[in-house]
Amino acid sequence: xxxxxxxxxxxxxxxxxxxxxxxLQREELDGLCIFNQVMIAYLVxxxxxxxxxxxxxxxxxLGQQGMMVPNLEGDHVRDLPLINExxxxxxxxxxxxxxHFLADLIACFGISPTKxxxxxxxxxxxxxxxxxxxxxLFDLPRVPSAADFLAGLRSRKSTEIVALLRQSAYWGNxxxxxxxxxxxxxxxxxxxxxxxxxxxxAAMFAQLGSAYRNHDWGVTPIHVGFxxxxxxxxxxxxxxxRPIQEGDLIVTWSTAKMAGYHAELERTLIVGxxxxxxxxxxxxxxRAQEIGIAAIQPGRRCADVDQAVYDYWAANDLLPxxxxxxxxxxxxxxxxxxxxxxxxxxxxxxGMVFSVEPGxxxxxxxxxxxxxxxxxxxxxxxxxxxxPRELGHLTIQP
Amino acid sequence: xxxxxxxxxxxxxxxxxxxxxxxLQREELDGLCIFNQVMIAYLVxxxxxxxxxxxxxxxxxLGQQGMMVPNLEGDHVRDLPLINExxxxxxxxxxxxxxHFLADLIACFGISPTKxxxxxxxxxxxxxxxxxxxxxLFDLPRVPSAADFLAGLRSRKSTEIVALLRQSAYWGNxxxxxxxxxxxxxxxxxxxxxxxxxxxxAAMFAQLGSAYRNHDWGVTPIHVGFxxxxxxxxxxxxxxxRPIQEGDLIVTWSTAKMAGYHAELERTLIVGxxxxxxxxxxxxxxRAQEIGIAAIQPGRRCADVDQAVYDYWAANDLLPxxxxxxxxxxxxxxxxxxxxxxxxxxxxxxGMVFSVEPGxxxxxxxxxxxxxxxxxxxxxxxxxxxxPRELGHLTIQP
Numbered sequence: 001x002x003x004x005x006x007x008x009x010x011x012x013x014x015x016x017x018x019x020x021x022x023x024l025q026r027e028e029l030d031g032l033c034i035f036n037q038v039m040i041a042y043l044v045x046x047x048x049x050x051x052x053x054x055x056x057x058x059x060x061x062l063g064q065q066g067m068m069v070p071n072l073e074g075d076h077v078r079d080l081p082l083i084n085e086x087x088x089x090x091x092x093x094x095x096x097x098x099x100h101f102l103a104d105l106i107a108c109f110g111i112s113p114t115k116x117x118x119x120x121x122x123x124x125x126x127x128x129x130x131x132x133x134x135x136x137l138f139d140l141p142r143v144p145s146a147a148d149f150l151a152g153l154r155s156r157k158s159t160e161i162v163a164l165l166r167q168s169a170y171w172g173n174x175x176x177x178x179x180x181x182x183x184x185x186x187x188x189x190x191x192x193x194x195x196x197x198x199x200x201x202a203a204m205f206a207q208l209g210s211a212y213r214n215h216d217w218g219v220t221p222i223h224v225g226f227x228x229x230x231x232x233x234x235x236x237x238x239x240x241x242r243p244i245q246e247g248d249l250i251v252t253w254s255t256a257k258m259a260g261y262h263a264e265l266e267r268t269l270i271v272g273x274x275x276x277x278x279x280x281x282x283x284x285x286x287r288a289q290e291i292g293i294a295a296i297q298p299g300r301r302c303a304d305v306d307q308a309v310y311d312y313w314a315a316n317d318l319l320p321x322x323x324x325x326x327x328x329x330x331x332x333x334x335x336x337x338x339x340x341x342x343x344x345x346x347x348x349x350x351g352m353v354f355s356v357e358p359g360x361x362x363x364x365x366x367x368x369x370x371x372x373x374x375x376x377x378x379x380x381x382x383x384x385x386x387x388p389r390e391l392g393h394l395t396i397q398p
Numbered sequence: 399x400x401x402x403x404x405x406x407x408x409x410x411x412x413x414x415x416x417x418x419x420x421x422l423q424r425e426e427l428d429g430l431c432i433f434n435q436v437m438i439a440y441l442v443x444x445x446x447x448x449x450x451x452x453x454x455x456x457x458x459x460l461g462q463q464g465m466m467v468p469n470l471e472g473d474h475v476r477d478l479p480l481i482n483e484x485x486x487x488x489x490x491x492x493x494x495x496x497x498h499f500l501a502d503l504i505a506c507f508g509i510s511p512t513k514x515x516x517x518x519x520x521x522x523x524x525x526x527x528x529x530x531x532x533x534x535l536f537d538l539p540r541v542p543s544a545a546d547f548l549a550g551l552r553s554r555k556s557t558e559i560v561a562l563l564r565q566s567a568y569w570g571n572x573x574x575x576x577x578x579x580x581x582x583x584x585x586x587x588x589x590x591x592x593x594x595x596x597x598x599x600a601a602m603f604a605q606l607g608s609a610y611r612n613h614d615w616g617v618t619p620i621h622v623g624f625x626x627x628x629x630x631x632x633x634x635x636x637x638x639x640r641p642i643q644e645g646d647l648i649v650t651w652s653t654a655k656m657a658g659y660h661a662e663l664e665r666t667l668i669v670g671x672x673x674x675x676x677x678x679x680x681x682x683x684x685r686a687q688e689i690g691i692a693a694i695q696p697g698r699r700c701a702d703v704d705q706a707v708y709d710y711w712a713a714n715d716l717l718p719x720x721x722x723x724x725x726x727x728x729x730x731x732x733x734x735x736x737x738x739x740x741x742x743x744x745x746x747x748x749g750m751v752f753s754v755e756p757g758x759x760x761x762x763x764x765x766x767x768x769x770x771x772x773x774x775x776x777x778x779x780x781x782x783x784x785x786p787r788e789l790g791h792l793t794i795q796p
Contacts, residue, residue: 072633072721093741125518128735198592212639235470241610323470337526343491
């Protein structure tokens with residue numbers, strides 16, 4: 001595994017910037033302003049801790065690439081190979097609002113505010129941030145949105161990204177094995193999750209050494225954990241300090257970050273022998289996931305995949321236990337657009353990567369959900385995660 | 399410690415809601431729409447994992463309290479004591495955009511869209527979310543902002559909150575002691591931080607038991623860690639897998655979450671004996687922090703505190719090494735408004751809580767920053783965090 005690069009190449013980022021400039025030219029725009037932290041990392045490789053201090057990237061149709069950052073981040077940005085102009089403001093809130101420094105950068109690039117698009121209306125209200133939208137800054141009725149274009153660009157993963165996702169799946173698989181071996185009755189999910197995350201990260205560091213770079217502030221490179229007991233009947237329960245008991249259903253997750261990318265792996269485990277009711281829902285969940293994966297084919301719509309799973313739930317009278325759609329794109333963020341959802345008309349194309357995770361949530365019993373990461377290929381799909389799915393392997397001896 | 403309650407009381411939340419209704423009446427408004435996840439938790443005690451599926455709270459001037467949530471969160475919300483109406487939408491993106499379900503809730507409460515304020519322009523662009531702003535939804539030129547009022551409300555901490563912050567400071571102090579004892583040359587900051595977080599969480603659980611509830615999805619209750627070496631010259635460096643070396647400067651952090659609240663504790667440590675240069679910056683940083691803490695007095699402005707520290711830096715020719723203001727409010731979020739910043743005119747009032755953390759960042763040498771959590775009292779201030787600040791205690795034998 002160590003011979004594969006664990007960073008995105010400069011050439012790949014240049015390809016992304018070229019795609020942005022081609023879009024600006026098609027739309028007859030002068031420039032694009034990006035406020036989303038993940039999109040900034042995606043385009044120019046600048047990873048940072050997001051705070052109330054606004055950060056923005058400006059890309060001009062003529063090749064300009066500039067950033068507006070707080071003084072605190074100035075030294076981080078000046079050396080970036082893809083940035084040719086940096087405007088540093090002293091502080092937020094400061095004596096002059098940072099958005100006026102952004103206006104300076106846009107003016108310095110010769111970009112007319114009326115020919116400027118943006119990914120969002122302005123810097124998001126992170127922590128204590130307050131400030132004008134881009135439209136308010138320039139006293140315009142609205143600013144054209146690049147959100148659809150950018151979501152489409154990010155949804156098609158390159159071979160470099162797929163290689164990172166394969167590495168992530170490898171370490172996520174190992175971490176999940178460590179997690180499963182650590183689950184015992186009487187201990188809590190938070191303790192076991194932390195311990196397994198730590199052990200898996202140590203194993204990865206031992207192999208990858210200092211070549212590994214963490215791109216997220218305060219996030220562990222490998223994050224593995226689970227929810228146990230009746231609370232798993234909620235798809236997104238918060239953590240509890242309740243000790244694990246025999247008979248508990250467990251829904252896990254395992255993600256390993258590689259250069260900011262991760263695959264998604266989740267499994268349903270049972271502490272002790274499954275009873276008939278648990279087995280009933282477990283088997284239906286597995287079948288629904290198979291149907292979802294099989295439906296992923298280039299040229300079909302996202303909606304078709306979700307409809308295939310929905311039809312299976314309906315035919316088996318299981319809709320009362322369904323709380324969410326079949327899956328979502330992913331890569332840099334835990335969820336990304338598009339969605340395997342009956343309301344999403346996006347056409348599946350080679351390079352798109354989705355979680356496939358139809359779930360059943362039975363009040364009083366618990367949740368049943370496996371999640372695997374599936375790549376759309378030229379002629380079908382490939383499942384990138386490979387942890388066992390069958391109940392035999394997923395039973396924990398209490 | 400265990401006799402102190404570790405949840406916010408229903409009475410306290412009712413007081414917060416009453417304050418909102420009084421504001422609505424003063425402003426002659428019918429209702430308020432809240433999109434910010436932390437503000438929703440603050441007002442009605444609903445903690446959840448934020449995703450691209452929008453969530454909103456609507457508070458009416460006549461006592462209405464309702465939520466719009468995805469089906470996935472419906473079971474979480476129906477039992478909340480302070481919610482009397484729940485509108486559940488099936489899924490995002492879904493066949494009908496969730497914002498139309500929000501319009502249904504507002505209509506069901508008899509709130510006129512022209513008499514509605516909001517904390518933000520709309521649901522924030524989390525992950526793959528896209529949708530109309532509230533103004534676009536109702537075809538209005540703008541929606542009045544409640545951001546200033548809400549920031550002010552949250553900035554004044556009740557005695558219940560201060561009790562939680564004291565507990566957080568207690569566990570944060572213990573966790574920092576565990577962290578400092580774990581730092582050895584040759585190991586990496588990520589490994590040691592994970593291990594110490596795990597050990598400190600286990601110690602806290604052993605004492606608090608199942609009374610402890612985690613309010614954040616995927617966040618460890620106690621998070622302790624540090625950055626080491628020349629990268630500490632950046633105030634917000636990302637993690638590295640570089641082993642710790644003798645002579646390294648180390649900047650730590652330690653936070654323990656209690657019912658969603660935390661105090662902030664950060665220290666500068668040195669591996670081995672400090673040299674003269676390290677000692678020079680360390681001593682100036684300590685002095686600047688003393689000046690900042692002493693300047694916190696009710697009736698003064700936030701700007702005055704930052705100016706006092708700024709004047710000290712200027713008098714000692716240290717401004718080239720300054721990258722940020724003196725501190726920020728905190729409580730539920732890592733940073734909150736207002737800010738100890740020369741541009742912030744907010745008057746300090748009893749119950750406000752700030753980090754005081756003036757720092758020096760010297761290229762090639764590293765960063766120097768202690769952070770303590772300071773409560774504004776009726777007649778001065780009280781420092782809630784109490785880990786030793788002097789170099790003697792903060793030196794690690796290599």
